Amino acid sequence: MKLVLKSLIGLWVIIMVTGLFLPNNYRIERFTIVDADQTTLHAYVQDLEQWQEWSPWIEADPTIKVTLGNITSGPGAFQSWQGESGDGELLFTQVNEQQGVSYDIWFNQKADKAQGAIAYEPLDAGQIKVIWTMEGEVTTPIFGPYLALFMDGMVGPSFDLGLYKLKSLVETGTIH
Numbered sequence: 001m002k003l004v005l006k007s008l009i010g011l012w013v014i015i016m017v018t019g020l021f022l023p024n025n026y027r028i029e030r031f032t033i034v035d036a037d038q039t040t041l042h043a044y045v046q047d048l049e050q051w052q053e054w055s056p057w058i059e060a061d062p063t064i065k066v067t068l069g070n071i072t073s074g075p076g077a078f079q080s081w082q083g084e085s086g087d088g089e090l091l092f093t094q095v096n097e098q099q100g101v102s103y104d105i106w107f108n109q110k111a112d113k114a115q116g117a118i119a120y121e122p123l124d125a126g127q128i129k130v131i132w133t134m135e136g137e138v139t140t141p142i143f144g145p146y147l148a149l150f151m152d153g154m155v156g157p158s159f160d161l162g163l164y165k166l167k168s169l170v171e172t173g174t175i176h
Contacts, residue, residue: 022145027135028152030159034128036170038120041128042097044170045118047073048090054165054175056158061085090116105134112139130166132159 034041044050049072058064061083069078077092086107094102100119106112114136121129134155138144168175 022149024139024145024148025135025137026148026151027133028155028159029131029133030156030163031129031131032163032167033123034130034167034170035126036128037126038097038122038128041120041130041170042100044166045101045130046077046092046095046097048077048079048092049073051079054162054169056161056165057081057085059161060158100130112136130163132163134159 044054048068052058052066058066064081064083064085066079066081069076069080071077072079074095075092077095078090080089081087087109088105088107090103090105092101092103098120100117102115102117105114105116107114114134116134117132119131119133121131123129138148138151140147165175
């Protein structure tokens with residue numbers, strides 16, 4: 001019994017010490033190729049009212065309540081949300097039809113902040129590469145770096161779903 005207890009304490013110490021040396025920052029990046037003109041694409045991305053149609057998190061948490069700010073498109077557009085999965089706020093910091101949208105996003109009553117972007121990269125034959133990124137730090141001591149380590153695996157699939165829905169809307173006007 002003492003050996004088991006000592007082993008568990010040793011493991012706990014190793015986990016805590018390792019957590020002190022792991023990076024607490026993360027970067028998530030996903031992309032899709034859209035067959036559409038940039039004006040049509042940008043209409044869905046630069047307006048937070050349109051995000052309600054393709055946001056992966058609204059589908060994932062049916063209790064989520066999104067509150068839009070007085071400005072819903074362009075720089076300064078704002079939304080907040082609250083649901084079983086948590087709360088947060090999003091603010092567009094830059095909006096450009098040629099380059100895309102950059103935003104600040106806060107989670108957990110503004111305890112954690114990240115920067116995100118949905119960027120456009122024109123390709124040949126009327127296609128656009130849409131790149132969705134988010135990067136930030138998890139500020140929780142010791143265990144934050146472990147969370148940052150798995151952030152791509154936790155959030156990346158939601159980005160994939162959102163991009164799939166956005167592509168479908170932009171190309172066909174509906175989600176399949």
